[in-house]
Amino acid sequence: MKRQTADLVRALATVNKHMPRVSTELLTGAMTAERQREFAGLLFGLASLLTSHADEQEPKDPVTLVDRVRATGRELLRLATQLEAEAVSGPNLQEVGRLLRALAEVLDLYGGKLPIPPATADPPEPPSP
Missing domain, CATH: 1.10.287 (Helix Hairpins)
Structure with missing residues (x-):
């Protein structure tokens, strides 16, 4: 497996690990704006890795x-x-x-x-x- 693919899978696992807590905190109103921004940063990083990975797959x-x-x-x-x-x-x-x-x-x-x-x-x- 390519290193870039392994990095992408790790980033997906990290976001997946946080999803239940993030969902619960958002639903209950317990998630601060700062923590929302931190999670958004994780999502932006994931999106960037996924885009780069897709670009590498194209001829x-x-x-x-x-x-x-x-x-x-x-x-x-x-x-x-x-x-x-x-x-x-x-x-x-x-x-x-x-x-x-x-x-x-x-x-x-x-x-x-x-x-x-x-x-x-x-x-x-x-x-x-």
């Missing part, structure tokens, strides 16, 4: 512009969720900043190479009153 085709935009979009959605849960650190924000800069560079490079759609000969009709 290594050349990275396209669509792939880069999709991957950056996923990271932004993950970061937004972490920000909502107040479970994000400075290095996480810096990493997303690097991703966005890299994406901007790729978009600049591809922007000049994409075909320009032909202009229509007639302007659109204005709506009738």
